[in-house]
Amino acid sequence: MELKLWFSLLFLHVIHDAQSSRGLWTADVPTKIPALQGSCVVIPCTYTYPKPASKLLNRWRGFWRKGNKIVATNLPKWKLNEEYKKRTQFLGNLKTRNCTMLLDGIRKTDVGPFYFRIEMPQYKSFSYTKNMVSIEVLRDPQPPSLSVKVDDDKVTASCSVSHSCPSIPPEFSWSRSGIVTRRSKKLNKWKWETMSTLTFQPRPSDFNKHLNCTVLYRGGKQAKNSTILQTW
Template identity: 35%
Template sequence: YSQALNFDAEMAFWSCLLSLFLWLRVSLTAGEWSAEMPKSVVGLSGSCVVIPCTFSYPANGKTYTEFTGVWYKGYYELTVYHTDTSKISDAFQGRTSLTGDLRQNDCSLKISSLSSSDTGPFMFRIEIKDLDKFTYDQNKTSVTVNETPEIPVVSVEEEVTSVKPVTATCAVFHSCPSDLPRVSWNHNGTHSSLSQPQNPGHLRLTLYTLTFTPSREDHNKHLSCSAEYKVKTVTNYKTLKVKCNNPPANSYQWFSSNGILLGNKHTHRLERVSRHTEAMSCTAINTEGKNSSGPRKINVLCK
């Protein structure tokens, strides 16, 4: 009888110990240091890109309110973003921001004025007052920078007949959700747009539509759209090349804001750009007619 009691007591001890182990394991798993971000994102040169990011930490039922978020390029090589902006590396000064709230576990990073030098892996670090600091170095996002955007694609689903309204769609790829491309058509009509869900590692897609009623004059006419992306911010007194992103054309013309012809090539070269540089426009000319971008001012960062 005594042996049976000892056996039951021993079994109860190990059962309690096992229960305690399982409880500790669940508690640690529920509040561990972890982060979610895509393995890669793609951005357009001169535009912006957003790295979606969420993180968790072992709060253990406590509430913390003071967070310091830090993003690095490579393995601590450059400080891409810091809550204390004075600690951001010169190469990223004025170009980065968080799109979410660290108190809501959102560490998403926005990088503006992308260039080819921005390619590479990026990682996030959190510093929580009265708790701890942690670098999520097992979760890195690789950024790829495309130099030129893809040519917009126009499609019309239904058969086009006169007197019957028709809707055309212009598919435009971009990388900056806060600054969508401006689309223009070579035909009058009613405009609308709809952004599509983003696939990780791919450019974003926005569909622009044009609804109009064809007439006899539209017979055999070429319907096209052009996308204008925000011009990148450049440092004053630098040389800048700008490209006309209108539909494929036989010739091009560049004009200053007062109508002076500046050039006639697809790409126009500007010397010693400054904040005094005038707005300009490009016009694409083909057998169907011509299309102008309208005057655009270049954003210049003075240093």
């Protein structure tokens, strides 16, 4: 009796391992992403599916949907819903299980929820409706973070913002000329930080007056922050 039970447990363990190695129908996406109205948002997405035992897959069709509306697809000739026509790009490579999408010109109605659907004509199709993404549409941007360091004969000012559209990051402008550099880094799955750094040799006229940093977002909205340079 004990031997039969041992074989039964071993059989179930082998089945579980086989299923785990072949994968499940899952999509890794953020639940909610804040995005500025008029700007753009990149929805990062990776997906998995149970690997077929003997079939070699070579065709993938991907669709982002909002209810019954098709928002984006990797099929270039597909006619999208008018509401999203020319506003979306399918950035992912389905062969590598990447289903990332860009949505441009964010509107108040773009709250979602959105979900991804994969179609493999020689295998199966699946809608990842348990992995939906909502967008929190922000009316106005937050002021950028601004810091200034005065060291001997050099001023270094850094201006940074976080955003959700690495494909089209914000632009920066300064009220003072100098050497400007810019860099971006990923903070989490959907959030990025872009920073502009201004370096210059100060003149007496630079002190006790405002140094301004202005950020221009995709879509035209602006945010500004300023500080007063103090003499050392």
